[in-house]
Amino acid sequence: MLNLRIVVVNPVAIEGDDDPSFTAQAARSHALRIALLEAGYNIIASLPADLYLPERIAQMQPDMIIIDAESDARDVLEHVVIATRDARRAIVLFTEDEKKSSMEAAMAAGVSAYIVAGLQTARIKPVLEVAMLRFNQDQKLLNELSDTKTKLADRKVIDRAKGLLMERQQLSEQDAYKKLRRLAMDKNLKLAEVAQRVLDANDLLS
CATH class of the missing domain: 1.10.10.10 (Winged helix-like DNA-binding domain superfamily/Winged helix DNA-binding domain)
Structure with a gap:
């Protein structure tokens, strides 16, 4: 599954001189990209979760969407759900949000894997493989x-x-x-x- 075409979606961050959230998110995004590349995956784009996301995803036709959100990912998830409404895709969410309500909302929205503090390179491949298998199984059931x-x-x-x-x-x-x-x-x-x-x-x- 290393030939998966992956789009990484990040929250829209506004850079500021002393904005710790921007610095933290930028560091997370960099670490995730490095982990994916070291695991051999093909990142075709890294996109912000904005109003143009549905159009960009429709143009790129990725196999999987990875959401990278340090904390509350609801806004990002809403954009991704809209972007995949007409053509479902495997969605993996990497976050630091351990709230059960956030996990339940994400799974209900179609997330195939919800990973807390899971940016280690060794975990990337099995996580994405299981997520893709689960997505394919869900698609089979939906088609049936x-x-x-x-x-x-x-x-x-x-x-x-x-x-x-x-x-x-x-x-x-x-x-x-x-x-x-x-x-x-x-x-x-x-x-x-x-x-x-x-x-x-x-x-x-x-």
Whole structure:
């Protein structure tokens, strides 16, 4: 998994002469980049969590997004969630925030791994590998759930179309189903698509 295309997202920091938070975040960001590079990973960009983040992520198409936030990461996480709303990606959050509420919010938002004080180079590779495996497993489950919902919806449409044919053309359930299948084969369409067309045509004529 070392060929992962990674984008690192940091909080938007405003540099100041005596701003300790800026200095601390800059040091963390540098340490994380070094750890990732030493582990052999490909960092394609390091981006601020701003309004342009969704567009930049859409252009770069990374495999994984790493959030580096020393403390409260909610604002950064919101930007990343918006940026990955239409195309989900593995998200790993490195932080110093040990609050259970923050962990629960992050996992609910789709974070694959929540790592506290985990910038050591030796930990990077196993953390990212597990995060990617978990993300892929979650995606598989979501796809299976989506397929199940689609099949149920298709079945309802087909049953409605069968019922309509049975009522309008005095057909048995078996004959109505055969007619839908024959129409689907003739038009090279899915059975559910033909069934929907039958329902739509009836709506127009009624």
